[in-house]
Amino acid sequence: MRLTGDLTPGTMNSSGSGNFLLVPIPECPLLDCVPNKTVKIVVLGASNVGKTALIVRFLTKRFIGDYEANTGALYSRKVTLEGEEVSLQIQDTPCVTLQDDAEGLYCQEQINRSIYWADGYVLVFSITDNDSYRTIQPLYQHVRRIHPSGNIPVILVGNKSDLLRARQVPADEGETLAAALGGVYFEASARENHEGVHAAFLHLCQEVIRALGGGNGEKRRGGLHLARPKSPNMQELKRRFRQVLSSKVKSATTL
Numbered sequence: 709m710r711l712t713g714d715l716t717p718g719t720m721n722s723s724g725s726g727n728f729l730l731v732p733i734p735e736c737p738l739l740d741c742v743p744n745k746t747v748k749i750v751v752l753g754a755s756n757v758g759k760t761a762l763i764v765r766f767l768t769k770r771f772i773g774d775y776e777a778n779t780g781a782l783y784s785r786k787v788t789l790e791g792e793e794v795s796l797q798i799q800d801t802p803c804v805t806l807q808d809d810a811e812g813l814y815c816q817e818q819i820n821r822s823i824y825w826a827d828g829y830v831l832v833f834s835i836t837d838n839d840s841y842r843t844i845q846p847l848y849q850h851v852r853r854i855h856p857s858g859n860i861p862v863i864l865v866g867n868k869s870d871l872l873r874a875r876q877v878p879a880d881e882g883e884t885l886a887a888a889l890g891g892v893y894f895e896a897s898a899r900e901n902h903e904g905v906h907a908a909f910l911h912l913c914q915e916v917i918r919a920l921g922g923g924n925g926e927k928r929r930g931g932l933h934l935a936r937p938k939s940p941n942m943q944e945l946k947r948r949f950r951q952v953l954s955s956k957v958k959s960a961t962t963l
């Protein structure tokens with residue numbers, strides 16, 4: 709769903725699905741961008757699982773509770789990660805739906821564009837809704853089809869953990885699925901708890917920065933991720949120096 713009422717500063721909104729990601733998203737809308745340090749995250753999941761609530765909770769620490777139907781909004785903020793300032797963009801999306809015929813997933817074209825655009829993925833289901841959980845695997849496969857190779861930073865969020873009595877998805881199933889997708893599972897309640905939501909988003913941001921090569925703007929597109937060569941540290945240089953010296957001493961004494 710889309711956040712109603714006043715949009716917080718730094719929030720870009722596309723009113724009406726027609727505008728949803730139809731134009732390229734500016735790297736740093738309404739903000740002084742941090743050059744080459746932009747983390748782009750998309751939040752995906754079935755209907756009513758709390759995608760908007762999670763984003764709003766993370767960015768404002770508040771739970772508003774009532775949102776109008778989601779047409780897709782892009783939220784943008786500057787955050788400090790591991791001591792460095794980063795421009796964070798989070799794309800909210802309309803829901804995806806499972807088709808009756810087995811693995812079919814209905815995903816609007818705008819969502820595909822967001823998936824292509826993003827660097828990191830928050831896959832959300834509600835612990836009270838088994839169908840929303842069943843959507844996750846095909847959804848991940850869909851992301852994989854759009855990014856066929858390379859590392860895909862992803863987290864799995866089981867939302868609405870305050871509704872324990874209505875639980876349909878056990879926590880260990882969430883953990884197992886997250887591990888199979890190569891991500892981490894977070895159980896959270898956008899309604900009752902900011903810390904859990906914050907920890908989840910923060911973890912993903914860190915994963916994205918790692919995947920992008922230390923946040924220096926290298927792009928993962930095409931799946932190619934080259935590790936940056938490490939420069940030798942002082943200890944290592946001293947060790948090499950001693951090695952060279954001792955081999956010279958040896959060859960001098962053998963003469």
Ligand SMILES: Nc1nc2c(ncn2[C@@H]2O[C@H](COP(=O)(O)OP(=O)(O)OP(=O)(O)O)[C@@H](O)[C@H]2O)c(=O)[nH]1
Binds near residue numbers: 760772777778
């Ligand atoms: N109890 C409880 N309710 C929640 C929680 N998160 C969201 N909700 C409620 O669930 C409903 C759906 O929340 P949204 O954030 O609009 O969900 P969405 O996934 O964006 O929904 P779509 O627009 O259908 O894609 C709202 O009534 C929220 O108040 C939660 O952690 N606990």
